[in-house]
Amino acid sequence: MADRINITIDGEKVNVDGGLTVLQAARRSGFHIPTLCDDDRLKPYGGCRLCLVSIEGIPRPVTACTTPVTDGMVVETSNDHIERLRRTIVELLLSDHPNDCMTCDRAGDCTLQELAYFYGLRDNRFWGERRRYEDDDLNPFIKRDMEKCVLCGKCVRVCREVQGVGAIEISYRGFGAKVCPPYERDLNCEFCGQCVSLCPTGALSGKQWSGKGREKDVKKIKTVCPYCGCGCNLTLHVSRNEVIRVSSEPDTINEGWLCPKGRFGYEFIKSPDLLKSPLIRKNGKLEEVTWDEALKFVSEKLGSIKEKYGPDAIGGLSSARCTNEENYLFQKFIRAGIGTNNVDHCARL
Amino acid sequence: MAGLATVFGSGAMSNSMPEIEDNDVLFVIGSNTKENHPIVALRMIKAIQKGAKMIVADPRKVPMVKFAHLWLQQRPGTDVALLNSIMHVIVKEDLIDKEFIKEHTEDFEEVVKAIEDYTPEKGEEITGVPAEKIVEAARIYAGSPNAGIFYTMGITQHSHGTENVFSIANLAMMTGNLGKASAGVNPLRGQNNVQGSTDMGCIPNNYPGYQKVDIKENHEKFEKAWEARLSENIGMTATEMIDSAMKGDLKAVYIMGENPAMSDPDIEHTKKALGKLDLLVVQDIFLTETAELADVVLPATTFASKDGTFTNTDRRVQRVRKAVTPAGEARDDAWIIKQISGLMGYEMKYDGSEDVFNEIGTVWPAFAGISYSRVESGMGVQWPCPSKDHPGTPFLFAGGFPRGKGRFTAVSYREPAEITDKEYPFALTTGRELFHYHTGTMTRRVKPLDEISPEAYVEIRPEDASELSVENGSLVNVSSRRGTIKLKARISDRPGRGVVFIPFHFKEAAANVLTNTATDPICKIPEFKVCAVKVEKG
Structure with a gap:
């Protein structure tokens, strides 16, 4: 942690950590600066140029995300000149964007759309050639719509910096620049979907949730992943009693990162194979019964075995998948209700 | 542990x-x-x-x-x-x-x-x-x-x-x-709440919070707290229960959300033992390999239809929240347990999962300071957390060890219980892979995961494969003294010479048909990581 220093942002004096960038200092002090390529969990990049700010003593605007704060610095986050520059940047990005927000999954949750709205961009001075890409996705997880890519490079950087994989790069130059794997074919991907979670537009999304519902239609419920022991926080996106997507927030133990199971492995929640009724074996076959019948059968049978052979003839196996509360109740039932310490779970398996 | x-x-x-x-x-x-x-x-x-x-x-x-x-x-x-x-x-x-x-x-x-x-x-x-x-x-x-x-x-x-x-x-x-x-x-820890299950006392020698069942004060404390007579004897572990069932001593097993007929070593042995029981009750979300053997199957709900807490690998207690209503007649596990317990004359009355959680804090001091309101955020609280104003404990043993002094234990190398020989020349090791989880009941029902990793395989080194004239993707039989499975060979430089690896997620070629039931004498964990096998062209 660096020393605290004093800077001035938009005329307001603020005291900030001296190790921050201008962007971080501004955000932490409550000032808004637009960005497309920034994420606090990635290294500063300076690619999108939207975070341009004016700093006293520096003749031209600089990118806030790559400029460290210094004591006494005077920053202006917005003025006519800067806003004109930002507006032009967004206009250029939109000039070869499909602009099909009506059918895009990201509508309502898209940084580019927000910026276009903010700057009131309907007409475009730069209409012209458009990038055209064929849809050639063979993987079952990630849907790519590269015509919507703004080349912010977040996907490339998260893959390399955070995931340690480096499956994709920005290849080619100028108008032909695009994100792709080496030689556009040797995809060495772990399908964690970190890239999907950072994409600011509709360029990268999940195949599973494509067309299932947009931001305004979902209810978001925070919970914890049911797979390994990392305890990643999941945000379940629910629409019409169905989990249609999983995401995660940065302010969690997992910093918003997930693995393929956590991010894409939720379909079992509505699997047609889910058990829907209690079953009792009758004449060798499991047959559907009512809860009353099943519970009566189990309790009477356990009761008679306890009576005849003693409580230690009964054992219970609890579950590392169930909650603390359920595990507590289970062992309490076996210990206090049945009267034996024969209770275990699969910690060893 | x-x-x-x-x-x-x-x-x-x-x-x-x-x-x-x-x-x-x-x-x-x-x-x-x-x-x-x-x-x-x-x-x-x-x-x-x-x-x-x-x-x-x-x-x-x-x-x-x-x-x-x-x-x-x-x-x-x-x-x-x-x-x-x-x-x-x-x-x-x-x-x-x-x-x-x-x-x-x-x-x-x-x-x-x-x-x-x-x-x-x-x-x-x-x-x-x-x-x-x-x-x-x-x-x-x-x-x-x-x-x-x-x-x-x-x-x-x-x-x-x-x-x-x-x-x-x-x-x-x-x-x-x-x-x-x-x-x-x-x-x-390998499973979402394996830490929590252990913490909650779902182990035969401990009450919740690692309080030994065979210590008199603990015994008295829990008899008073739970208003019931409790057994003073240490119970059986899962592997001991299977052996006891095989002998005919254990008569009934109630399994909640476990799949031993897939996850146990030597699963044929486990299936046979479960078959001898007078009563096998399985409570799960799917008709698992174990549920198929049951006398009664009780439909439970997935994590997405539950309120409660999980404790992750770094002792972090975090909130699980209900997002969707369950399918059909499925009920959450807590409801089912309470119903059966009540019918057997031991009433468990709680006002929701938070009420249960608060009771845990009354019997385990390290949990006493944690409440639902404190674990609202995405960082949870790490036990030990003995009081409401305690911040939780990121790392243990700051002032020394709970037992006083940490004990050095002299250990000498012993060979695995089963070592390779002429007939079974390969050391088999088992485990998980990235795209599937445990016995596969959940992940294999997720289309994209099953599409990317659809079938069982055995990893084998190129040198070993060429000696056996096995090609990448060709079918092989892998056998141990306990059984044989047929699966595809995946030629890979991951294992060393003479070592093969099989993930245990796939029921069509279940790795645990092969594994050894030899267990550690202290914690009874089975030796999944080494047994002797042979590999033959299929």
Whole structure:
């Protein structure tokens, strides 16, 4: 942690950590600066140029995300000149964007759309050639719509910096620049979907949730992943009693990162194979019964075995998948209700 | 966990996930972290970017090796020899933390004696790891202020698993790597709430919170709290229950959300034992391999239809929240347990899951300060947390060990229970892969996951495969003394010579048809990580 220093942002004096960038200092002090390529969990990049700010003593605007704060610095986050520059940047990005927000999954949750709205961009001075890409996705997880890519490079950087994989790069130059794997074919991907979670537009999304519902239609419920022991926080996106997507927030133990199971492995929640009724074996076959019948059968049978052979003839196996509360109740039932310490779970398996 | 509980007095990850990135050294042994704890692996990668060194010890070239400064490819089941020879070097080169040993531990001399013979050369002979790499590992590990050890089932699922854990504890204690941030002994837990199940007392010798059932005061305390007569005898572990059922002594088993007919070693043995019961009750979300054998199947709900808490690998209690209503007549597990208990004359009345949670805090002091309102955020609270104003505990043993002094335990190398021979020349090791989880009941019902990883396979080295004239993708029979499975060969440079690997997610070719029921004498964990097999063209 660096020393605290004093800077001035938009005329307001603020005291900030001296190790921050201008962007971080501004955000932490409550000032808004637009960005497309920034994420606090990635290294500063300076690619999108939207975070341009004016700093006293520096003749031209600089990118806030790559400029460290210094004591006494005077920053202006917005003025006519800067806003004109930002507006032009967004206009250029939109000039070869499909602009099909009506059918895009990201509508309502898209940084580019927000910026276009903010700057009131309907007409475009730069209409012209458009990038055209064929849809050639063979993987079952990630849907790519590269015509919507703004080349912010977040996907490339998260893959390399955070995931340690480096499956994709920005290849080619100028108008032909695009994100792709080496030689556009040797995809060495772990399908964690970190890239999907950072994409600011509709360029990268999940195949599973494509067309299932947009931001305004979902209810978001925070919970914890049911797979390994990392305890990643999941945000379940629910629409019409169905989990249609999983995401995660940065302010969690997992910093918003997930693995393929956590991010894409939720379909079992509505699997047609889910058990829907209690079953009792009758004449060798499991047959559907009512809860009353099943519970009566189990309790009477356990009761008679306890009576005849003693409580230690009964054992219970609890579950590392169930909650603390359920595990507590289970062992309490076996210990206090049945009267034996024969209770275990699969910690060893 | 029994191993750590014996030497420290508490069995859990000593440090926490966020601390990982500030370790100076990460010693990853018997853990395929990138595939099995992917988010922990990200913290490790961050640590390396900050300048940490990583040693990976694994019989397979697991993906983490790519990030390691040093890879030790020990033969399966030789971890004690590897660790002893590393310690031998540390003692010989005087890299020990004398003050820590004196202040906080006992019986160090026993270990010095036990490792006397384990020169790096002897280590090489047993483990196959070159002596100079053993020396280098010792210097890296002991040569920095903060070194953490990370391990999983590669250490514990052995017939001498507890001894492996003792060795790890010895190594950490002699270098003073306990009781501080960004170091420690860190078993990474493999299932979402395996820490919680153990904490909650779903183990035969402990009430909730590791309070032993055979200590009179505990017994009296819980009889009073639960208003019931309790047994004073230590109960049976899962593997002991199966053996008891086989003998006909155990008559009924009630299984909640477990699939032993897939996850146990030698599953034919388990199925036969379960078949002998007078009553098998299985409560689950799917008709699992185990449920198919049941007399009664009770439909439970998925995590997405539940309120409650999970405790993750770093003792972090976090909130689980209901998002969707369950399918059909399925009910949450708590409701089912309470119904059966009530019908049997032991009423359990609670006003929702929070009410249950609050009761746990009344019987386990380390939980007393945690409440639903405190675990609202995405960081949860880490036990021990004894009071409402206690912040929780990121790393354990700050002022010493719960049992007083940390105990060094002299350990000698023993061979695995089953070793390779002429007839069964390959050492089989089992585990998970990135795209599936455990017995596959959930992930194999997720289309994209099943599409990317649709079928069972056996990993085999190119040299071994060519000796058997086996090609990549061709069918082979893999047999042990317990059974045979047929699956595809995946030729890979991951395993060493004479080692094959099979993931245990696939019921069509269940790895646990082959595995050995030999267990560790102390914690009863089965030896999933080594058994002898042969591979033949199918």
